[in-house]
Amino acid sequence: MNRFCLCFMSILCAAYWQGTAQAADLTLYLGDNPPFNSFVANRPEGMAVDVMSEMLKRSQLSAEHKDFPWARALGTVQISSNHCAYTVGRIPEREAKFQWLGPIATVKGTLFGLRERNMQIKSLEDAKKYRIGDLRQGANAIFLESKGFTLDYANTEDQNLRKLLAGHIDLYPGSSFSAREIVRRLNLDPNKIQALYVFNQVDLYLACNLQTPAATMAKLNSALGSMRADKTLQKISAQYEARFAALD
Template sequence: MTFCRLPRWPLRSLLLASLITVSTSSQASELTLLVGDNPPFNSFVHGKPEGMAVDVVGEMLKRSAISAKQYNYPWARALQTAATTPNHCVYTLGRIAEREKRYVWIGPIARIQGVFFGLRERQLQLKSLDDARKLRIGDLRQGANAVWLEQLGFKIDYANTEEQNIKKLLAGHIDLYPASLHAGPEIARRMKIPPQRITPLLAFNQVDLYLGCSPNTPSPLIKRLTQALAQMRADQSLKQIEARYSPQLQIAH
């Protein structure tokens, strides 16, 4: 029996072609996006990101032809990862002085009003920040409201998630829960808690929300995203996305 030996070059070519195919199919996304919990702007619900800012960022990615994967991280970890890891971004991120140099800022995407919430049945009265200073306050570690309040000398009982804050409020472990005007009632509703139990007591801070990216992210990606957002403002598509969420944005007024 005679065995015919196939030429080596075609085999090598086939092997090389298969490697190229595998490499192309498994190519990583250009950006990794870490999504905070700030309804109705951005949240992970049933394993998927949703909200007004999610729609805005999705349209930015589409227009700039940038691929991205999105993940739900604990907030403090998300902030640290996005600040130090190339091609990582976090949103929605309140732009405050303490964070300015840690990120490249793309936005603003939205603006939030910080509010102290309390349990309606306790009938707490707040006329000023000094009234709040006398009470126990819970917030997310490294949250924009927490950082702002700490600068004023407030002591914060930290939590890793918004749900933990509301559970502490319901259990009487904290007296006040600072959140955006829209997020408090929405998170309570998500937890199957009547949102009217969580009542706004005092507005204290406004913060613009951004997509914050690592300074080590390639500048062409940042430029394409920035240009995409500018286009969305120019052609009114940003306002159209906002309009879709206007009923939710009025939830706590």
């Protein structure tokens, strides 16, 4: 083997070991839940992303963010140590599947429709005669399925809203926060969408694989606790208050 080959192999080995040594402490999957967290132009952004970034800084942990469809992301987290997802609604059906850190925020599940249709929804029973779209394995979807609803699934919240506007579904279950942010993101007239019925309330958390080391979870929990104590969590939330304005 000549000197060039030996040199080339040495470079490859060095690159491999450097990459291994620099592997992130955590792999984080983002749900599409604006303005809390989503990928925009291949970058994570949102209130929960800002909270998570500060938590990582204070806990001196590194993380790699990934953008997967929500059902696939949650499935991957369940089988992979040091993998987490956020923001995840903490509901009874998920309780034993993850380690939980939070809450980071609280949202109210709300059914939205097109204002021009002047729909009247006074109960979940009223909604059963309509076509409803949602994210597969989303907290709202799981809740509605438990109540006997059959849903039309999408991979992103943008897709859900576009389907609503195109008439492919009649109702879109989201939160007042996410609905306004998605309307803004798609450059749509917010007056086209109307909040019709609040059907659920969910606390949002970081959900981690059950085998993620206790020391890692303790560092994150301590960081979040310090952020509550010095009002950093409140300050980050306040920065997003303008976007959190509910749809009328």
